[in-house]
Amino acid sequence: MGEAQDLLFSALADPTRRALFERLCLRGEQTVGALTAEAGVSQPAVSKHLGVLKRAGLVRDRHEGRQTHYSAKLDALSPLVDWTKQMSGFWESRFDDLEDLLKRMDQ
Amino acid sequence: MGEAQDLLFSALADPTRRALFERLCLRGEQTVGALTAEAGVSQPAVSKHLGVLKRAGLVRDRHEGRQTHYSAKLDALSPLVDWTKQMSGFWESRFDDLEDLLKRMDQ
């Protein structure tokens, strides 16, 4: 099915990448340098991971001078919620609340 | 963090594997042969994928004579719901209902 879905699931599969996304969710917008400082891998590695997250729609970037700020796009998680809902079968209504919230989160 | 979480996310990353799991969710218990018939890959490949899904806790197997029946373990998805909840930050209360349901589903 969805190419986007594939990007989403495989983007979240890597622990380092997931940690980056988690950090962005927890601490808000961060520069590449700040993320690199705690990532445990090199700056190019971080940049590459951020690229993958961006293509999956999980983050956005904002350029300011020579530095790039990244932030999480929480609404990108709704396809995941959607999929879980389909797998689970029933309970649509219970998920719908969350999905709406996610969609309203960033703009 | 969780080793189990890693297994879960990476198990769901592969499209073929996700399709197998989806089929088990949708159609219920299936033999390896039945799954192979529509998987588009060889029987050994299907067996290997099922092994990965099993180690991630996403499926269980039941041996009956010379054939093995696999079925989805829906409650294995709750860590995923859990994680999404954490990323979303707030709204725990809205998720709690679902999580309880998932946990009660199979045994």
Add this chain to the structure above:
DNA sequence: TAAATCAATAGCCAACGGGTTATGGATTCG
């Protein structure tokens, strides 16, 4: 018992993914 079927394992191979260092372009600072 012999033949056939089912599924798991073994062994192999090509492709991919995540890591590194090196480099370059853009921007800020002295």
Add this chain to the structure above:
DNA sequence: CGAATCCATAACCCGTTGGCTATTGATTTA
């Protein structure tokens, strides 16, 4: 202007992964 900083890209390495065929063990069927 020259030096330093920030980040992205390039080039490369190597371990992992997903696929295949061949085989084997177990069970059913003839």
